[in-house]
Amino acid sequence: MSFLLQLMNDILAVFRTIQFKDIVDIVAITFIIFSLFKLVKETRAEQLLKGVIILLAVYLLSSVFGLTMMSSLMRLLFEFSVLIIAIIFQPEIRKALERIGQTNLGRRYIKFFFKSGKTDEEVDAIRRSIVHASDAANIFSGSKTGALIVFERNIKLSDIADTGTILDSNPSVALFGNIFFNKAPLHDGATIIRDGRIYASGCILPLTSNKGVDINLGTRHRAALGLSEISDAAILVVSEETGNISLAVNGVLYRDYTRETLIAKLEDLLIYDNTRVYVKNSSKFSLKRKENKDGRK
Numbered sequence: 001m002s003f004l005l006q007l008m009n010d011i012l013a014v015f016r017t018i019q020f021k022d023i024v025d026i027v028a029i030t031f032i033i034f035s036l037f038k039l040v041k042e043t044r045a046e047q048l049l050k051g052v053i054i055l056l057a058v059y060l061l062s063s064v065f066g067l068t069m070m071s072s073l074m075r076l077l078f079e080f081s082v083l084i085i086a087i088i089f090q091p092e093i094r095k096a097l098e099r100i101g102q103t104n105l106g107r108r109y110i111k112f113f114f115k116s117g118k119t120d121e122e123v124d125a126i127r128r129s130i131v132h133a134s135d136a137a138n139i140f141s142g143s144k145t146g147a148l149i150v151f152e153r154n155i156k157l158s159d160i161a162d163t164g165t166i167l168d169s170n171p172s173v174a175l176f177g178n179i180f181f182n183k184a185p186l187h188d189g190a191t192i193i194r195d196g197r198i199y200a201s202g203c204i205l206p207l208t209s210n211k212g213v214d215i216n217l218g219t220r221h222r223a224a225l226g227l228s229e230i231s232d233a234a235i236l237v238v239s240e241e242t243g244n245i246s247l248a249v250n251g252v253l254y255r256d257y258t259r260e261t262l263i264a265k266l267e268d269l270l271i272y273d274n275t276r277v278y279v280k281n282s283s284k285f286s287l288k289r290k291e292n293k294d295g296r297k
Helices: 002-017 020-040 044-064 068-079 081-088 090-101 104-114 120-143 173-179 219-230 259-272
Strands: 147-151 165-169 190-194 197-203 234-238 245-249 252-254 276-281 284-289
Touching: 044 068, 068 081, 120 147, 120 173, 120 197, 120 234, 120 245, 120 259, 147 219, 147 259, 173 197, 219 234, 219 245, 219 252, 234 259, 245 259
Parallel strands: 147 190
Antiparallel strands: 147 234, 165 197, 190 197, 234 245, 245 252, 276 284
């Protein structure tokens, strides 16, 4: 009985020494560990993590049973563990950092430090590019011409643009038609629009890593989803098979756009900072506006 009382007194003594900063520290570490497990769950990294745990168990057992050579080898291995983990888990680390950059806090940081307010001339240029791209998409939809157009937002896509041909041209329906003509050399790649201008064409986009994507989606749609998963870009896709107009944003593919709804949505994303919302209704999308803070629609 005295042992239990002493144990309880010891536990209470520990709790009395805990300060607010200690609670914050524990919560932060718990969140980091939970995030790491969530990050590697159902990926190849999960198997690698199991291998690391096994090696750690081997090291502990070798230390307990006095296996000098084995302990030394394991100790040497763990001394370089940071470098080894950085090499092995490079795709997962990069994906995690990209997710952090796409959070609301990350977007605000990018806007504050790297993005100033748009001038009237820049807004007009972006609006013209949206109209020209939407007009071209409407024509492509009727002729079932495949197209892939990337609207760059806060995250710059220079590394993606380097895989294609730099054009830096004013957009027009005729130019889009020449780029995506099925015998043109750049028609298979994506066209990137930066600040209202066609920056590059024939660009190669990363395919989506989402295994739950509809198996009926082609390479264009998978490439659009792939880029939307690692950036804040809005990617316009015209299906070569069905002529359907789609838009990939933040890893989600929205389909069945018309010229008018496409223009409205792109203006929301590129100019108005999402003041409108599209709500899925059966296979179509209806347009709704959120009221601004001053009560206007």
